[in-house]
Amino acid sequence: MTDTLLDDVALQPNPLSEGLSQGRVPLPCVVVIFGATGDLTQRKLVPAFYALAADGLLPPGFSIIGAGRTEQSTEDFREGMRKSVERFGRVPLRTDVWNVFADGLRYCTYDLDHPDGLHALHETLDELDRERGTAGNRIFYFSIPPSGFAALAERLGTEGLSHADGSSFRRMIVEKPFGHNLDSARALNGKLHVAFKEDQIYRIDHYLGKETVQNLLVFRFANGIFEPLWNRQYIDHVQITVAENLGAEGRGAYYEESGALRDIIQNHVMQLVAIVGMEAPSNFGAETVRDEKVKLLRAVRPIHPDDALSHTVRGQYGEGWIDGERVPAYRQEHSVAPDSLRETFVAMKVDIDNWRWAGTPFYLRTGKRFPKRATEIAIQFRRVPHSPFGGNTATPVGLLPADSIDPNLLVLRIQPDEGITLRISAKTPGQSMTIRTVNMDFLYGSAFLKESPEAYERLLLDCMLGDPTLFAREDEVEEAWRFCTAILDGWRAHPPDPNDCPNYEAGSWGPQSSSDFMARDGRQWRRL
Ligand SMILES: NC(=O)c1ccc[n+]([C@@H]2O[C@H](COP(=O)([O-])OP(=O)(O)OC[C@H]3O[C@@H](n4cnc5c(N)ncnc54)[C@H](OP(=O)(O)O)[C@@H]3O)[C@@H](O)[C@H]2O)c1
Structure with a gap:
């Protein structure tokens, strides 16, 4: 197992990554990040999406809607995310890639504690479907405090956002911690399942x-x-x-x-x-x-x-x-x-x-x-x-x-x-x-x-x-x-x-x- 031998091995395609994702480009979609003004979005999520864009792995029309309680314009959100990519990104920011990526960024103010807070989000999703061809495909990223996970899933369910018609998809990614003991994890699973089926739920553990x-x-x-x-x-x-x-x-x-x-x-x-x-x-x-x-x-x-x-x-x-x-x-x-x-x-x-x-x-x-x-x-x-x-x-x-x-x-x-x-x-x-x-x-x-x-x-x-x-x-x-x-x-x-x-x-x-x-x-x- 010397480096010389491994140099030969390095030339072989990796069957796992080849089989699972390399060379496949996803369907056009919108990712809605709830908690878009938070630490995780700035340090990890948006820099990761940008790196995918730089590697040519994002679909045409790919869009992100940032949702947070803080009031700000889409322009301010773009500017903030640009700084995040410059500061935390794995790959250096290239203006041509950034301009295309930033074109797909939108911001909506959203407060989970406000009963009709999803109105602006609905409108922006419809606009993106019309203008960028995202075809009703949506991923909801739960990057808010864990105490809000169940309520947000329920809200998306009652607003009809968790259910897809026809061939489009609806998925959710939920952050850790997933509960604080067995009972709370079970209860959370139960609540998420009211709005999302198990095959729509992606529980993230970044180690994997x-x-x-x-x-x-x-x-x-x-x-x-x-x-x-x-x-x-x-x-x-x-x-x-x-x-x-x-x-x-x-x-x-x-x-x-x-x-x-x-x-x-x-x-x-x-x-x-x-x-x-x-x-x-x-x-x-x-x-x-x-x-x-x-x-x-x-x-x-x-x-x-x-x-x-x-x-x-x-x-x-x-x-x-x-x-x-x-x-x-x-x-x-x-x-x-x-x-x-x-x-x-x-x-x-x-x-x-x-x-x-x-x-x-x-x-x-x-x-x-x-x-x-x-x-x-x-x-x-x-x-x-x-x-x-x-x-x-x-x-x-x-x-x-x-x-x-x-x-x-x-x-x-x-x-x-x-x-x-x-x-x-x-x-x-x-x-x-x-x-x-x-x-x-x-x-x-x-x-x-x-x-x-x-x-x-x-x-x-x-x-x-x-x-x-x-x-x-x-x-x-x-x-x-x-x-x-x-x-x-x-x-x-x-x-x-x-x-x-x-x-x-x-x-x-x-x-x-x-x-x-x-x-x-x-x-x-x-x-x-
Ligand atoms: N940061 C990490 O490295 C890390 C690592 C592993 C897991 N996580 C998990 O990722 C999630 C986010 O963490 P974070 O560090 O980014 O937290 P954070 O910096 O405290 O940000 C929380 C975000 O949630 C929003 N928010 C809070 N209450 C809300 C409400 N009632 N309605 C709508 N939005 C609300 C905040 O909006 P405003 O700021 O606009 O109020 C903010 O955007 C948490 O579940 C955390 O456990 C984070």
Whole structure:
């Protein structure tokens, strides 16, 4: 797996992306972004649409209606979005591309709390159908606070906007968080379904749009050599880490409600667990892939609330140092209670009750204010059963024990430094039989000269194409919540000891109890 070999591989078309979206241009449509004056629209959504335009992947007549409570003209909206693309865009703004793109931008003031607020939107949609040929095709992007998701869906339903006549389509994309526990997620699903059918609903988890996460599917199911090893017989355990070096920053109010389990584990990490653990789908049809993911999530052994403390570790960061800079404790962040017990770190052990994984645990951890930002999946293989090698001699006298040879490790780096590393044992040059581990590396950056699209680009295009493979289905979301809600219930019944909170320093890898947790199983967290 050297770069030289991979240069050859890079010339081959990628079957997944070719099959799913490359070379396909969606039908003309209007995307209505509710929450168009918000942070997500400015930082991610409009820059992603612009990048699609620059790559020639948008249909003719493509239009965006920005809807927000703030009053502004279409001209002001265009100007604001131009600045966003210049500031946050992956590709530099080109005036010729921008002019065509901006022609399709409109703005409508819309307040969800106002009963007849959709009047202007109706008129603008009709105008775009007439003037730009969007033919009644609409995508409604819910980029408003989650408390408004159900009400907005209901309003679109009663206004007749969720139902399409003839051959046109109506879809909705809903942002995270999708509920705050199993009951609320179920209730939200129920309310969305009053106006939209399941095949119209696209629940976004931007992790699934990342090239490296999609490559996991290709790695597993387009390479014959790893699949026979991908099970309890050869894998000792799996570690999934989502490390953030940032603190709560300006999102203190949100984080106080959410915490690390809801913010990262329930969605992104459970999606990674599903993709690493699932069986091979028979094809890449959306339902086939999602059926396999759901089967895996159903096999995850529930953690009973009474066992939550023994199966998980919670933490909260105190003040500390990151990159030579003093950073405040979580409790000192804006909009955070000075006595908050909210978790900014979670570690847990997940057992999967099926033939492939029984006895091979998945260890998950996520935290804020780690020393660096990194997301990776580490597959730790079992040790060799017997070592035929002696100390520094080639004689069979005084054999080294098998546990002196490091086991193989496969690391899939999701971000940053996207790539894959396989750790193997090798003989160091010289007369003696000395063994050392070496890495075989595949680096995205050097193997493929093409820049990866942003996750949102891929997902927005897939939604326009009507391909929900990389979006979470109703049952996936509910299964992930079923698992996480039991833990939250256990934690609520046993709040952290205020004397032990905060329990890790900013700039460290989490609380000591997390290392102890692994040590109890005779294992340790990887140093990233
Ligand atoms: N920002 C991110 O990086 C990020 C990441 C993941 C998920 N999300 C999710 O994406 C959604 C948007 O997040 P954000 O960060 O963009 O939020 P934000 O900056 O607070 O923006 C919220 C938007 O919703 C609009 N809005 C609020 N209440 C409304 C109402 N009653 N009627 C109509 N519009 C209303 C606001 O309009 P006005 O400003 O004009 O009042 C604004 O455009 C949230 O669900 C969030 O959880 C965001």
